[in-house]
Amino acid sequence: MCRPGIAFARSHRPKYALIEALVRARTAAQLTQAELAQRLGTTQSAVARLEGGRVSPSFATLRRDAEATGSRHTVGLVQSGR
Numbered sequence: 001m002c003r004p005g006i007a008f009a010r011s012h013r014p015k016y017a018l019i020e021a022l023v024r025a026r027t028a029a030q031l032t033q034a035e036l037a038q039r040l041g042t043t044q045s046a047v048a049r050l051e052g053g054r055v056s057p058s059f060a061t062l063r064r065d066a067e068a069t070g071s072r073h074t075v076g077l078v079q080s081g082r
Contacts, residue, residue, distance in 0.1 A: 015056075019051060022051060031068075031069065040064055040065065
């Protein structure tokens with residue numbers, strides 16, 4: 001049986017993988033949170049909340065973030081191992 005913290009981490013991997021991808025895209029574009037926020041028309045604190053996992057981004061936000069960082073976003077579904 002998994003420890004509670006391990007089970008939580010496993011169940012939230014996709015969320016954190018998305019957050020990591022957002023941070024990687026921003027840093028690859030050599031942007032600070034403030035610079036990205038300016039491109040997105042929002043605040044640095046909003047970018048920090050997104051990158052901190054405190055909010056879930058909409059598809060529109062992901063699209064705008066990709067455009068602002070020179071990236072592209074893709075969405076996919078995969079079969080679970082059940």
